[in-house]
Amino acid sequence: QKEVEQNSGPLSVPEGAIASLNCTYSDRVSQSFFWYRQYSGKSPELIMSIYSNGDKEDGRFTAQLNKASQYVSLLIRDSQPSDSATYLCAAPERGGNNRKLIWGLGTSLAVNP
Amino acid sequence: NAGVTQTPKFQVLKTGQSMTLQCAQDMNHNSMYWYRQDPGMGLRLIYYSASEGTTDKGEVPNGYNVSRLNKREFSLRLESAAPSQTSVYFCASRGTVLNTEAFFGQGTRLTVV
Numbered sequence: 001q002k003e004v005e006q007n008s009g010p011l012s013v014p015e016g017a018i019a020s021l022n023c024t025y026s027d028r029v030s031q032s033f034f035w036y037r038q039y040s041g042k043s044p045e046l047i048m049s050i051y052s053n054g055d056k057e058d059g060r061f062t063a064q065l066n067k068a069s070q071y072v073s074l075l076i077r078d079s080q081p082s083d084s085a086t087y088l089c090a091a092p093e094r095g096g097n098n099r100k101l102i103w104g105l106g107t108s109l110a111v112n113p
Numbered sequence: 114n115a116g117v118t119q120t121p122k123f124q125v126l127k128t129g130q131s132m133t134l135q136c137a138q139d140m141n142h143n144s145m146y147w148y149r150q151d152p153g154m155g156l157r158l159i160y161y162s163a164s165e166g167t168t169d170k171g172e173v174p175n176g177y178n179v180s181r182l183n184k185r186e187f188s189l190r191l192e193s194a195a196p197s198q199t200s201v202y203f204c205a206s207r208g209t210v211l212n213t214e215a216f217f218g219q220g221t222r223l224t225v226v
Contacts, residue, residue: 008153032212043203043217044156051212088156092211099144099163100171101207101215105155 003028006089006104014112019076021107023089026070029102033072035063036088038106044088048074079111115139119204119218126194126225134189134221136204144207145187146171146215147179149200156203162187194225 005024013019023033032051036044050056050063050072062075076083089104117138126132138145147159148171158171162181176198178190187206191198204218 030211034214043220045217046214049212049214090215099207100158100161101146103156105153 001026003093003102004089004091004104006087006107008105008107010108010110012110012112013079015079015081017079017111019079019083019109019111021074021076021087021089021109022071023073023104024071025089025091028094029091030094031065031067032092033063033065034090034101035061035072035074036090037083038086038088040085047087076109079109081111081113084109084111117204117206117216117218119202119221121221122219124221124223126191126223128195128225130194131190131192132194132223133191134202134204134223135186136188136218137186138206138216139185140206140208140216141184142206142216143184143209145181146205146207147177147187147189148203148205149173149198150203151200159189159202191223194223196225199223199225 003026034049035047038044048063050065056063060077064073086106086108088106090101093100120135143164146161148156157173160179162168165184180188202221205215207215
């Protein structure tokens, strides 16, 4: 199993729907997770981070962490066309003083008007 | 507060030419990174520097060299560019604490012909 895995998509949802993006991880990463959004031709920008089991909400975004099942998800409520982007999941490498972040390949999201 | 500044934004090189990509951060971060991003390949770590005075290889270091000039600056050098190095390059920095995110520069789109 790769350290951090994401379904590459594309995930297509209609405007106003809930988009659900998932990430699974192995024991080779520390259980602190970052969700980044990357628009085409731009650099990644942080949306949310989550470190504790359960849900964390920020506006239309909810991150969910399930340590027992080793997955983390990002829900986007009331999806807008402006949410169309690639979403990257990342976590620090376990050991090695946690300096390196391990990245998933990203999930492409298309929100259709 | 500029964050992470990366130059140049675009560059075209001929095979065999050399160049240096510059990166500077003003967030007093210890760790700095160079990534390349190719379609379908995600972010791949070239080199990183956990602190001033140290550098380590990432996944794809061949053909590159780095210099951590001081705490603020981390440069990436291509000694003899090859078409396989055509990519988008991102510099990033990150604090020391486990639960801190990485901040990215705006990226450099490099084409080697």
